[in-house]
Amino acid sequence: MAESRKASRYIVPVAVAGVAAATIGLVPALAASGDPDLPEITAQQLIEKIAASDTQTLSGTFRISTDLGLPLDGLTSGLGSLAGGMGGAGGSSSADPSERLTQLVSGSHTLRVAADGPERQKLTLLDGSDEYSLIHNGDDVWAYDSKSKEVFHEKAPAGADAPGAHEGPKGQELPGTPKQLADEVLKAAGDTTSITVDGTAKVAGRDAYQLVIKPKQSGSTVESVKIAVDAANGTPLKFTLSSVEGGKPVVDAGFTKIDFSKPAASDFTFKAPEGAKVTEGGAEKAAGEKSDPFGGQLPGGLEDAFGGFGPGADSGKGGVNVIGEGWTTIAKIDSGAPVPRTDEAPKEFQGLLDSFGDKVTGAFGSGTLFKTKIVNALLTDEGKVYVGAVTKDALVDAANAGK
Template sequence: MAPYEPEQGTTDAEELSAGRRKAARYLVPVAVAGVAAATIGLVPALASGGDPDLPELTAQELIEKIASSDTEQLSGTVKINTDLGLPSFGGGAGAFAPGGGGGEDDKGSAADPAAKLLELASGSHTLRVAADGPDKQKVSVLDDAAEYSVIHNGDDVWAYDSATNEAYHTKDTGKSGHGSGKKGDLPKDVPATPEEFARQALKAAGKTTSVKVDGSAKVAGRDAYRLVLKPKDAGTTVGQITIAVDAKTGTPLKFTLTPASGGAAVVDVGFTKVDFAEPSASTFDFKPAKGTKVTEEDGGSARHGSGGFKGAEPAVNVIGEGWTSVAELELPGGQGLPTSGSADVPADAQRFLDSLGDKVSGKFGSGTVFKTRLINALVTDDGKVYVGAVTKDALVEAANR
């Protein structure tokens, strides 16, 4: 199916910005905070039977359709695949999360969402999701022999890990839905479904982005429009973002981010099954079984266990705007990474860090750039960090400013 209209330029993007902001505000959240990584995706498993013939829509009309979507109830299966070019984190990722990891010498819980976050940042995963309005959501991460679930039901947020028979409980103090950043001490603004990825992408779309409707597709057996966002700025690692939007409900069904370098998608998230009927009320019920280890969130600012972060979060300065914006912050203590031969880092770990990084220098001094297929970071020798979805040269330029 041919594109509906030519790629839109700066003037058109200005006209679209209000619609995008509205879309970002009203897209219905489907997952509970802390159940997925900031960049995750899908191996396509679509019910493909040829592109459907749909009425023509402009990009503005399609964004307005997303904004006006009133979907609050659904259930389904989401397939996720992420290819950042990093090794799989596996089950040990929780050790790097705030308060996560558990273990004999750690008071944390293996069911704490922060302990599970990094596991979804690489590889392929299957999620089962359900939502019934702003106060009831459930996300389950399905493994071969285990299941990890986060359930939000009214005032309560439960997480349960069947592999360890551990549960984590906190109170929803925000009462304002996923992404509010007010659910106890859970991670904030963590996308887990196409809706949430689309919301974040539309936030970034502005004068620096061209937007168009580019044909149609079948996703999870449903007719969908393809909305394509493409950065205009040189220096970003983002090639384009494609959002498949349900033709009937306006609900995003699939989100794909391809890198500027080409190749497989870095992020690809989509429904393989979806039902917009009201889920059963029992879907959101949870009561720990006898013998389950339960960790209660203490309500304080620090997480359980010695692995939690303490003190104020570092101040972040944003350099630039749009797709080439770079976040600047300082490492604790004002020192850079340990150098080769340092007693603080095992030799194997140092070799691994060296293999990921490129040494660079400039007006800022010297440092190391650590690269993935999407997010790159420059760590200077004097303890500053510059990070963004930008190229190595863009990071050095930002540090030189």
């Protein structure tokens, strides 16, 4: 979706720079046969172009395909059995975005999007004849599920575009101009990443440059990240994340149609249909806090582990140790207690674990490996967790070294 000038200068460049931690390749773009013939540009110039983008309005159609390599049939079956054994969650609205948008993590989906600055955005997920719409208009956020005829409403977070809202980790102000962005990326450059411009492409009828980000380290599960950038205005049009395992991209998301003119104001208005069930987000959140034993946080330091994972993470925070650097960073978490034997767990939970966990052994002892095409995690029988966008061998080596 489109961002305001401030959002464009902060969010998009930081997404690129955060993945990079980077060495900027100064290789010019060369047009391949059939691709648009555009002026040569370096990776540094292209990053500056993204940072300078002031796109605030757009509408179009977006296609996203996700293949994490999860055994979804077994996982879905296990989760269903587990939920049934626990009596189900109950009480939530089918229009709640936190519930509904999770389906984007698998399969292919088509969405319509529209944006008019930082105050108005709309996303509609198409599923056959049914639609799910999420609308932000000023102080209100509405969600509507046409299949169940349920509505979810809550107030937009206060100060969403206030000073400091786009701060980086540990409250550091993020670079705000193209030159500052390039300087910060170059300052953080190391030997772990290659960033180049590799040819051009047509995306949604627009001429685009291809920004390619690749790890130089062995042991990472990431093969490459490719971002198609609009040659005229610097707006990212397509994002592709590929795994070293090959096959379909882990994430392939991009516009199939796009129009940068201002959408009609009526696109962002919403009135709950007569007879629809309306759930207020504030009330649901309060009810959830009463029944949530973790107070909205993951137990055992996992919140800190996944919130601060990656280069530059605080290795002493929340009982998390960070091993390695760059693309092969591994977070180590010690629960301090052995893992209960799975054969003593409820049969529903055993089925869930068996659906996507593999037993592994090494000098560290034994444990269970949970795999996707990108992020893998090793849970040892002693209660230690090793997680990262790294291969199985890299996790086992880390566990052996930490024995």
